[in-house]
Amino acid sequence: MRPHPHWIDYSVIGIYFTFVLGIGFVLKKYMKTSADFFLSGRSIPAWITGLAFLSANLGAQEVIGMGASGAKYGIMTSHFYWVGAIPAMIFVGLFMMPFYYGSRARSVPEYLKLRFDEKTRGLNAISFAVMTVFSSGVSMYAMGKLLQLLLGWNFNAAIIVSALIVLAYTFLGGLTSAIYNEVLQFFLIVIGFIPLTFLGLKDVGGWEGLKARIGNDAMVHSWKYLGSPSANPMGVEWFSMLMGLGFVLSFGYWCTDFLVVQRAMAADSMTSARRTPLIAAFPKMLFPFLVILPGMIAGVVSAATMSGHTSGGVPAKAESEVVSQSGPGGAISLEGGKGIIPPKVDESGKPLVKDGKVVLDYDLATPMMLVRYFPSGLLGLGLCALMASFMSGMAGNTTAFNSVWTYDIYQGYINKTASDQHYLWMGRAATVFGLAVSVAAAYVARQFNNIMDVLQLVFAFVNAPLFATFLLGMFWKRATGHGAFCGLLGGTAAAAVHHGITLPMGSVPGVKGGFLGVVVHQYPSEMAQNFWTAIFAWTTCFTITILVSLLTTPRPDGELKGLVYALTDRPKDVDLAWYQKPAVLAVVVLTVLVVLNWIFW
Amino acid sequence: MGFDIRLPIGMMFSVFGVLVGAYGAATWDSEMYARHSLGINVNLWWGLVMLIFGAGMLLLARRGAVAARASDKTDKTLKNSIVK
Numbered sequence: 271m272r273p274h275p276h277w278i279d280y281s282v283i284g285i286y287f288t289f290v291l292g293i294g295f296v297l298k299k300y301m302k303t304s305a306d307f308f309l310s311g312r313s314i315p316a317w318i319t320g321l322a323f324l325s326a327n328l329g330a331q332e333v334i335g336m337g338a339s340g341a342k343y344g345i346m347t348s349h350f351y352w353v354g355a356i357p358a359m360i361f362v363g364l365f366m367m368p369f370y371y372g373s374r375a376r377s378v379p380e381y382l383k384l385r386f387d388e389k390t391r392g393l394n395a396i397s398f399a400v401m402t403v404f405s406s407g408v409s410m411y412a413m414g415k416l417l418q419l420l421l422g423w424n425f426n427a428a429i430i431v432s433a434l435i436v437l438a439y440t441f442l443g444g445l446t447s448a449i450y451n452e453v454l455q456f457f458l459i460v461i462g463f464i465p466l467t468f469l470g471l472k473d474v475g476g477w478e479g480l481k482a483r484i485g486n487d488a489m490v491h492s493w494k495y496l497g498s499p500s501a502n503p504m505g506v507e508w509f510s511m512l513m514g515l516g517f518v519l520s521f522g523y524w525c526t527d528f529l530v531v532q533r534a535m536a537a538d539s540m541t542s543a544r545r546t547p548l549i550a551a552f553p554k555m556l557f558p559f560l561v562i563l564p565g566m567i568a569g570v571v572s573a574a575t576m577s578g579h580t581s582g583g584v585p586a587k588a589e590s591e592v593v594s595q596s597g598p599g600g601a602i603s604l605e606g607g608k609g610i611i612p613p614k615v616d617e618s619g620k621p622l623v624k625d626g627k628v629v630l631d632y633d634l635a636t637p638m639m640l641v642r643y644f645p646s647g648l649l650g651l652g653l654c655a656l657m658a659s660f661m662s663g664m665a666g667n668t669t670a671f672n673s674v675w676t677y678d679i680y681q682g683y684i685n686k687t688a689s690d691q692h693y694l695w696m697g698r699a700a701t702v703f704g705l706a707v708s709v710a711a712a713y714v715a716r717q718f719n720n721i722m723d724v725l726q727l728v729f730a731f732v733n734a735p736l737f738a739t740f741l742l743g744m745f746w747k748r749a750t751g752h753g754a755f756c757g758l759l760g761g762t763a764a765a766a767v768h769h770g771i772t773l774p775m776g777s778v779p780g781v782k783g784g785f786l787g788v789v790v791h792q793y794p795s796e797m798a799q800n801f802w803t804a805i806f807a808w809t810t811c812f813t814i815t816i817l818v819s820l821l822t823t824p825r826p827d828g829e830l831k832g833l834v835y836a837l838t839d840r841p842k843d844v845d846l847a848w849y850q851k852p853a854v855l856a857v858v859v860l861t862v863l864v865v866l867n868w869i870f871w
Numbered sequence: 872m873g874f875d876i877r878l879p880i881g882m883m884f885s886v887f888g889v890l891v892g893a894y895g896a897a898t899w900d901s902e903m904y905a906r907h908s909l910g911i912n913v914n915l916w917w918g919l920v921m922l923i924f925g926a927g928m929l930l931l932a933r934r935g936a937v938a939a940r941a942s943d944k945t946d947k948t949l950k951n952s953i954v955k
Contacts, residue, residue, distance in 0.1 A: 278894050282887060289883045296874055318876060450876045457880055461924065465917050469908055645903040647894045647914035651887065 275421065279650030286654045287435060289454065290661070294439030294447045304693040307444035308673045309376060309536050314446070316542035318453055320549030323533040325452035328459060329409050329663020333561055333656065334416070337636030340565030341611055343503045344489025345870055347565075348558040352492070353516040356551050356863050358524035360856045363547035366525055367534060368841050369744050371543035372832050376535070378528040379678040385743045385833045387751030388682075393758060394736075395678035398528060399671055401729045403704050406667035407711025408722055412633075413660040414712065419602065420637050421653075425716075432657065433709050436664045441701045445536055445673070448665040452533075455658035460553070462655025463560040469643040470567035480563075483570040492870045505795025514801025518808040522737040529670040540841050541852070548855040555862060561636070568635035569609040573642065602634070610638045667708070672700035723781045727769070734804045735761020735811030742815050747827065747834040753819030761811025768806040774799045875935055881928030884921045892918025 301307050314322075339347040375381040379398065383391035410429050417428040439447045474480045481490045488495045488502050495502035496511060506514075524530060524547070534546035602612045605621070607630060613621035614631040622629040640652040676697045681688070688696075715722040739758055742749040770786030774796040779785055783799060793799040831837050848854060895914025898904075904912050 278890070281890060285883065285886055285890070289879050293876075293879055300874065450874075450879075453876055454880055454883065457884070457924075461884070461921060465908075465913055469911070469913070473909055643907055645901070645907040645914065647891045647898075648908070648917060651891065651917075 275649060275653070276646040278647050279653065282647075282650030283654055283657070286458070286658070290435060290451055291438055293450050293454070294442035297443030297447045297450065300446065301442070301444050301694070304676070304690050304697060305376075306446070307694050307697050308669075308676065310444070310446040310449060312536060313538050314449060314536045314542075315538055316545040316549055318449060319533045319537045319542065319546040321456045321553070322449040322452040323530050323546050324550040324554055325456040325459075325662045326448075326529055326533055326666030327663075328456070328659055329666070332557075332663075333459070333463075333659040334412065334633050334636055336558075336561040337565030337568070337639075338632035340562035341569045341630075341632050341635040342565075344484065344486070344566055345558075345562065346489070346492050346495075346502060346504055347562045348492055348866075348870065349511060349515060351554060351558050352863055352867055353511060354520040355524060355554055356859060357516065358520040359547040359551045359554065360859060361521065362525040362531070362534075363544050363551075364852055364856055365835075366740070366744060367544045367546070368540065368838060369833055369835075370531055371535060371537070371540050372838065372841070376677050377673050378526060378531050379674060381833075382739075382743070382754070383678075383682075385830070386749075386754045390739075390751055390754045390758070391678060391682070393755065395674050395682070397729075397732045399674050399679060401732070402529070402667045402671040402674075403707045404711050404722075404725055405729070406664050406671075406704075406708040408715050408726070409660060409663055410708060410712040411715040411722075413657075415716075416633070416637060416656075419634070420641070429709060429712055432661060432664070433705050436661055436668060437701065437705050440665050440668050440672075441698055444697065445532065445669045448669040449533060449536060451665060452662045455662040456553075458651075458658045459655045460560065462651045462658075463564070465648060466564050466639055466643060466652065467560055470564055470571070470639060473571055473643075474567055480567060480570065484566065489566070490870075492867065494871060499794035499798055504797050505793075506798045506801060510798055510801040510805065514804045518734065518737060518804040519801070521741075522733055522735075522804070522808075526736045526740050528674060529666050532670055532673060541846060544841065544852045545850070545855060548852055548859060551855075551859045552862075555859070555866060564639045565632075565635040567609075568611050568639050568642075571609050571642065573604055573610050602638075607631075610642050611635050612638070664705075664708070668701055668704055671704040672697045675700040675704070720781065727781060730800070730803070731762045731765035731769070731807070734765045734807030738808050738811040738815060742812070742819075743834070745835045746816075746819075747830055747836050748819055748824050749815060750819045750822045750824055752822045753815040753817075756818045757811040757813075757815030760814040761807040764810035765803050765807035768803050769799070772799055772802070875932045877928045877932035877935065881925045881930075881932055884925030885929065886925070888918050888920070888922025888925055890918070892922060894918070 300311075303311075305311055336347060336350065339350070369385075370378070370381055373381055373384055375384055377395075379391045379395035382394050410433065413432065414425045414429040417423040418425045439451060443450070471477065471480065474483055484490060486503075493508075496506070496508040499505045499507050530547075534543045537543040537546055603615070603619070604610060604612050607613045607621075607628070611630050611632060612634055613628045616622055637656065640649065640656070644652045676693055680696055680700075681693060685692075711722075735758055738761065739754050742757075743754060767786065769783050771784065771788055772791045772793060773779060773784040773789045774782060774793050777783065777796070779789065782796065783789075793802065827837055891914050895912050895916070895918050898914065899912060904910055
């Protein structure tokens with residue numbers, strides 16, 4: 271099953287690339303100072319930063335990964351949105367933005383320097399810079415692999431071309447160019463995926479029809495089966511879902527990750543900065559319908575395209591056998607797959623089998639849906655949307671990296687007193703350097719999958735405790751730099767130890783856990799283990815930060831003005847209609863959130 | 872920032888709309904719609920939707936530019952009157 275894009279599809283893709291590059295060229299003349307390049311001169315209106323806030327995070331993990339998760343776990347995947355994103359987005363907008371934006375910090379690590387000290391900032395800046403380029407590399411690898419598998423494109427060409435395009439527009443127009451393109455990409459992804467959900471749902475007979483076809487009640491309810499891990503396909507229970515995902519991981523990402531916070535920092539006023547994540551929350555809440563539903567549908571429809579049947583109630587498996595003509599490098603075979611999700615194949619092209627069951631390649635669920643339902647014309651649009659998601663993620667990483675590198679590492683430690691033009695130049699150099707390292711990382715990921723797994727595990731340990739540090743930093747003026755630094759190290763260590771002595775069921779000791787020699791607890795699933803690792807890391811960081819802070823000298827109140835809740839004036843939203851006020855937006859978002867959870871209970 | 876993002880968005884989707892919509896009209900009888908999109912000519916319909924969306928964005932960009940020029944003018948007259 272392989273699509274053959276026509277001239278029309280290539281034209282759509284070509285036009286998209288032209289506009290993306292064009293935006294970079296037009297913006298070049300506005301890039302006069304380093305503040306223009308790294309902060310867009312703090313001049314962007316809220317609706318643009320809001321959509322960019324959402325889109326920067328809308329990388330490969332989102333479109334491909336959430337579709338895969340939908341196919342695997344069903345509508346429970348929506349917890350990654352409704353529990354794992356929206357509450358944190360409301361919190362960062364209402365309560366944390368006053369300190370990020372109000373302190374005039376140019377980056378998240380710089381806030382840590384203002385609030386705590388140099389070493390806390392250094393730790394955060396360096397780990398963030400390293401993580402950013404590597405995760406960008408991992409997603410590049412995923413894209414290259416996907417385009418190769420799906421369309422037969424050349425892996426090297428796919429990676430180099432996309433990296434060069436992202437390089438061109440971020441190099442020319444800096445953060446503004448990245449943000450503007452993210453808005454363009456946001457609309458492209460939405461407009462490209464709406465027909466997919468529509469056609470898919472129509473084919474299976476709507477939500478009711480989809481429920482009937484899936485035939486597994488646990489996959490069509492988000493909360494009903496969270497009482498015990500064995501009752502639901504994710505293998506987690508409500509407490510670790512709420513605390514691990516909903517609190518530690520979600521707040522750790524949305525409230526402290528410079529990749530997203532940078533978008534809000536570019537806003538034209540404090541009110542706009544605070545409204546940025548709240549505006550982003552509206553489309554974010556509805557994204558499950560665009561990215562999760564297609565994945566769920568992929569598991570239950572038939573590959574009518576290749577066998578010539580129009581789709582109907584014919585069982586998927588019987589049909590997919592007609593489609594088997596495969597081999598390494600050939601078209602994707604659906605034989606042994608489920609619906610239109612193909613099995614993973616080994617090097618000889620045979621389906622992988624584990625415990626007597628075929629291992630499915632869930633990452634192909636959404637791409638196969640595009641191939642299944644989009645005729646030439648719309649197919650080009652769908653492929654554009656797919657590439658847009660990869661590129662917006664890549665550009666987000668690139669702009670976050672070049673700011674942190676230039677402001678927090680280069681200006682912080684290497685060359686403190688250069689001219690503004692020099693830092694602007696360094697930002698552009700960092701863009702080239704960062705993308706070059708990412709491309710290299712993509713090839714490392716291709717050669718040594720295990721190295722990347724280990725790296726991502728280490729990143730998870732580093733990230734897990736972060737939110738405790740920011741929470742105490744912003745809301746407890748007694749917290750000290752020594753406390754924060756020790757807390758971060760302690761939290762990371764706790765994550766590593768917890769992961770090292772536990773194991774998900776059915777796994778062997780190694781990257782999955784248990785590498786410290788003893789396994790004291792077995793979790794029902796990998797996800798449950800991850801959530802609990804995060805909970806342990808956060809609690810450890812929180813406790814250590816408080817203890818060490820109480821033993822060390824606090825900074826005088828005068829130095830903490832604008833950095834800590836108790837010593838900062840409450841932001842006043844004057845000149846705004848009532849419906850534009852951040853607090854009102856937050857209430858509306860929460861109401862819709864409750865309704866959505868109730869519908870899909 | 873002196874450059875309105877709604878302009879390129881509007882232009883791109885208008886071009887997409889015309890291109891994909893026209894392709895849909897030209898392939899009206901194609902069996903690919905039966906094979907892929909449940910017999911619906913999605914190219915034509917979605918092309919029209921994209922065209923409307925693109926045109927709407929262009930309209931907003933145009934109104935924004937007019938408003939900006941107007942406020943620019945009042946700024947200048949204000950300044951002039953202060954100078955005088």
